Amino acid sequence: MGAWRCQRGYTLVDTAVVLMLIGTVLSTTGPLSRRVVARYQLNTAVHTLVADLAQAKIRAIQSNAVATVRRESNRDYHVSGSPRQLPGMVRFDAASADSVVYNGLGALSGGSTQRFVLVNSFGETREVRVYAAGGHEVRKL
Numbered sequence: 001m002g003a004w005r006c007q008r009g010y011t012l013v014d015t016a017v018v019l020m021l022i023g024t025v026l027s028t029t030g031p032l033s034r035r036v037v038a039r040y041q042l043n044t045a046v047h048t049l050v051a052d053l054a055q056a057k058i059r060a061i062q063s064n065a066v067a068t069v070r071r072e073s074n075r076d077y078h079v080s081g082s083p084r085q086l087p088g089m090v091r092f093d094a095a096s097a098d099s100v101v102y103n104g105l106g107a108l109s110g111g112s113t114q115r116f117v118l119v120n121s122f123g124e125t126r127e128v129r130v131y132a133a134g135g136h137e138v139r140k141l
Contacts (some may be wrong), residue, residue, distance in 0.1 A: 017053055027102060038120040038122050038124070039124060041090050042087075042118060046126045046138055047093040049069075049128055050138065052077075052134060053069055053136055054136075056068065056080055057102045057106045060105075060106055061104065066101055066102065067102045071092055072096055072097055073088075075092070086118070089121040089122075090121075092116065092117065092118060095118050100114045102134060106134040108134060111130060113131075115129045125141065
């Protein structure tokens with residue numbers, strides 16, 4: 001009688017099943033990973049904007065002159081003349097202030113609370129509220 005040979009390796013069917021499983025997993029996690037990247041970009045944009053606001057306030061106090069953070073478009077802003085751009089999936093909402101101007105004491109020149117609202121492509125929103133005395137607060141909307 002013929003001896004059975006022990007064959008090692010994978011068949012074409014085994015490989016096709018594994019590739020289908022990998023494809024299914026990747027297709028379900030793709031949109032999830034985009035949402036994670038969008039949330040990361042939103043949080044990064046908020047932290048950068050808060051740091052820029054603090055820098056403008058310090059510059060105003062040190063120079064005893066006004067310092068401005070001005071929104072140029074839905075993705076661009078200037079900090080005392082230096083251009084900044086929000087990350088790819090983040091934009092300013094229409095409810096955002098046009099500018100925040102600090103006086104030489106580090107308080108807002110207009111005397112009223114201003115806010116910047118940042119939104120990512122999935123609709124997640126963060127509000128950076130700047131108070132008249134120059135302090136700020138970040139809120140998740």
